[in-house]
Amino acid sequence: MTHPLAAPTYPPAAPTPPPLPEPLxxxxxxxxxxxxxxxxxxxxxxxxxxxxVLAFGVVDVLSYAWGxxxxxxxxxxxxxEFGPxxxxxxxxxxxxxxxxxxxxAVRWIGRRPAGTVSSVTGGLRWSWLGLxxxxxxxILAVSTGVMFLLPMEGAPPARWAGWEVFGPALAMLVVLVPLQSAAEEYLFRGWLTQAVGAFLRSPWWALVPQAAxxxxxxxxxxxxxxxxxxxxxxxxxxxxxxxxGLEAAIGLHAVNNLLAFGTSAAVVDGLKNDATAADAPWQYVAVDLAGIALYAAAVLWLARRRTPTRTVPAPPPLPEQPPFPGPYALGSFPGPYAQSPFPGAYPRPPHDGLPPRS
Structure with missing residues (x-):
């Protein structure tokens, strides 16, 4: 019988579950x-x-031998000299x-699915890339057209190269420019961003080095x-x-390069020009940055409507290993010596190891 002044007893509180890991x-x-x-x-x-470097060298040696x-x-x-x-x-x-x-590198060194460098879903999201x-x-067609019409001092007048030159060049560019653009995105926005992000939580610490x-x-x-x-x-x-994922960056890069290379291929000796985007004057840069800003706004508008997956759950921690792993770990050996206090990897034998005397 419980004393009337005794403190009431309550069932033990349920243990607090551990906090969920932060999504990645x-x-x-x-x-x-x-x-x-x-x-x-x-x-x-x-x-x-x-x-x-090795792959680049192999392609270079093979192309030299073929040429x-x-x-x-x-x-x-x-x-x-292969021609333009x-x-x-x-x-x-x-x-x-x-x-x-x-x-x-992602699959072999990172020990994770190779598609995790494409997007958080584990692969390239083709419908989102198409959008x-x-x-x-x-957007980029307008900005490229404006840059093409800007007068540049010392630049020779542009002359139409003709379909016999432009046609094969355009076919080559349509096939290879998306691969080239995607490769730069996989390297800089992909691997380098995730390599730095493995150590730092803020994305800006990962974005600035790869951009430089x-x-x-x-x-x-x-x-x-x-x-x-x-x-x-x-x-x-x-x-x-x-x-x-890389889809927005690949779309911007591929369309921009395809238009840039395409306008170069449309004029006589345009593909022979060794100038790159690093040589652009301030007029080109102003137009280009306006196009990039408009594209970013368009992608964000699409993202609000489509809501692409942005994060994935963090992996669960690995289960704790027994102190003596193996088939003869303490407590796993069958028989009367399974619970022996013997601290080694094997149970204590019933005799000194010699055969029993007859």
């Missing part, structure tokens, strides 16, 4: 695998650099080899051109994190 945004996808270790992004970056066998002329710097169309195709192909290098391309075409390296990778031209490329890298990286 795109720049944190290097940590999506339970096998993530701090050194994997560093080793993977070294692998990407070395493997890309020599076909009796192509040799340039003063020792390279082979074939030479441009080779340049684009040398950049495109970065795609398999990055995918291999981004549709948004980019009219992206601008530097195009060479040192005018300060305006470098600033244009750096701003593009930041905006493309921000859209990547904001939408959870």
């Amino acid at each position: 945004a795109y720049h944190r996808m290097a940590r999506v695998s339970a096998r993530h270790r701090w050194w994997r992004p560093l080793l993977g970056t070294l692998f990407v650099v070395v493997a890309y 020599t066998a076909r009796d192509y002329p040799e340039a003063p710097d020792g390279t082979i 169309v074939s030479g441009t195709a080779l340049d684009l192909l040398m950049i495109a080899v970065a795609i398999p290098v990055v995918l291999l 981004c391309v549709v948004a980019a075409v009219p 390296l992206f601008a530097a990778g195009h060479g040192w031209g005018t300060p305006w051109g470098f600033a244009d490329l750096a701003v593009y890298g930041v905006v493309a990286g921000w859209l990547t994190v904001r939408t959870g």
Whole structure:
């Protein structure tokens, strides 16, 4: 019988569940695998650099051997003169080899699905990529047309190259420019962003380094051109994190490069021009940045309507391992000695190991 003045008893409170891990945004996808270790992004970056240099060298050697066998002329710097169309195709192909290098680094070094560098869903979202391309075409077509009509001092007048030149060049560009553009996105907005994001939570710490390296990778031209490329890298990286994948950046990059190369191929000797976006004057940069800003606004408007997946759940922690793993761990050995206090990996034997005497 309970004493009338005794304190009432209550059932024990249920244990508080542990807090759920923070969802992972795109720049944190290097940590999506339970096998993530701090050194994997560093080793993977070294692998990407070395493997890309080797792949670039292989393509260069094969192209040199093929050009020599076909009796192509040799340039003063020792390279082979393939002509404007074939030479441009080779340049684009040398950049495109970065795609398999990055995918291999993600899968082999990062120990996670290769598609996690494409988006948080584990693959390239083709319908979302198509919408981004549709948004980019009219905006960038207008900005490219304005830049084409801007008068530039010292520039020769543009002359139509003719369909016999423009047709094959356009066919080559349609095939290779998307691969080249995607390769740069997989390398800078993909691997480098996720490698830095593996250590830092804020996406801005991951976006700024890849944008600076992206601008530097195009060479040192005018300060305006470098600033244009750096701003593009930041905006493309921000859209990547904001939408959870590379689709918006690939759409912007591919359409922009296809229009730029296409207008160059449409004029006589346009593909022979060695100038890059780093050499752009301030007039071009002003128009280009306006187009990038309009495209970013269009993608954000589409993202509010479509709501692409932006984050994924963090992986659960690995289960704790027994102190003595193996088939003979303490408590796992069948028989009367299964619960023996013997602290070793094997149970205590019933005798000294010698056969019993008869």
